[in-house]
Amino acid sequence: MKLTNKDIQLALKLSKTIQHFLEITGNTNLRSTDVFPYLKRHGYFKNDVDNGKEFRSFLKKLYKANMLGSLVPQCHYIPSLNNPNFGEWYFHDAKDKMPKANGIKSNGHEKNFENNLSQIKSTYAKMDINEAIDIVQMLIAGINPVTERLQDDLGVCADPTVIEALKTIIDPEAYREEIDALTKTSEIKKPKSSAPKENKTEYLSATALGKLKDKTYSEVISVMTKYQYIADKEQITYLGFEKGLMFRQNPNGNKWIVYPESLKELLD
Incomplete structure (x- = not known):
């Protein structure tokens, strides 16, 4: 199966984005369903409504062209023993194997990209404006x-x-x-008699938040992880900070995550 220059450019960008995701999360041995939501938020496969079907089809295209390991070294495909049309996709850190725009091989033959080399290098090196x-x-x-x-x-x-x-x-x-x-x-000069109205957000620990909906601590952590507000019980994601999650610390230096009371609705 022959790849187009557009396929190669997309693969190079995917490799960079996937590597960034693996590094900021510190995770490894991830499935395609773990990686796909992050890719979609960053503009890849926007029309994919099947939780990564289009993404996996593209990886399969790279695999059949014997280019998966060269273009997206983070990805490892394990074919099914029972059905050659199906398999499992796993992702690992591969910062030492990041693809380069030149020197790419397909089916053991050096491909000639002289006409498009500058464009491919630019695509790989230039950061997307939305990411910036x-x-x-x-x-x-x-x-x-x-x-x-x-x-x-x-x-x-x-x-x-x-x-x-x-x-x-x-x-x-x-x-x-x-x-x-x-x-x-x-x-603006306010009357001395007027008192400012306070609209304070109530922040609760995972245990306290769970009690509002008769849920356990583990169930709260599971829900917040599902919505990608936390990476684990001690790490808030970017989405989590946007939703108002924050850290609270006691005088002894112990730190824990607290959640806006409004997020109790997610526990229904």
């Missing part, structure tokens, strides 16, 4: 974009001046409106 925006937004929120952990070794990116610069670059008009709104609010 996600990373900047995570930095603004105080999240390390590699580990997806709050206030995790952000260095100079945690400086207020740098955050202001990032906000200005990513959406200048929205940031200007935000500053104008804050300025106008500070100029």
Whole structure:
């Protein structure tokens, strides 16, 4: 089976994205159903409604062309003994085997990409604009974009001046409106007798949240993992921070995840 240049470009981008996912989660031996939701959120196989069927078909195409190991070394295919049309896809860290745009072989023969080499290199090296925006937004929120952990070794990116610069670059008009709104609010003189209304969000531990719906701690962890709000019982994902999950710490330094009370609805 012959691959097109478009197939190769897609495979190179997939390899980079999958490797990034494996590194930020620290997981290994993942199935295609574990990897696919992350790929779809990053713009791959948008029309795939069968939880990765289109994704697996593309991997099968690479496999039949004897190019899977060269283009997506993170992926390992184990054919079924009973049915050659079916098999299992597993994904492992392969940062030392990342594919290059040149020197790719197919069926043991060197392929000539002289006409498209610069384009393939550009596709592989250039970051997608949506991925870049996600990373900047995570930095603004105080999240390390590699580990997806709050206030995790952000260095100079945690400086207020740098955050202001990032906000200005990513959406200048929205940031200007935000500053104008804050300025106008500070100029409004409120009557001394008026007390500000507080709308505090109640944060609960997994155990306390579960009790609201007669669920166990393990059931709460399972649900939050299913929705990809947490990677495990001690690690909040980027989606989790967006949903309001946060860490709470006691005077002894012990830290645990707490959840907005509103997430109890997910436990029904």
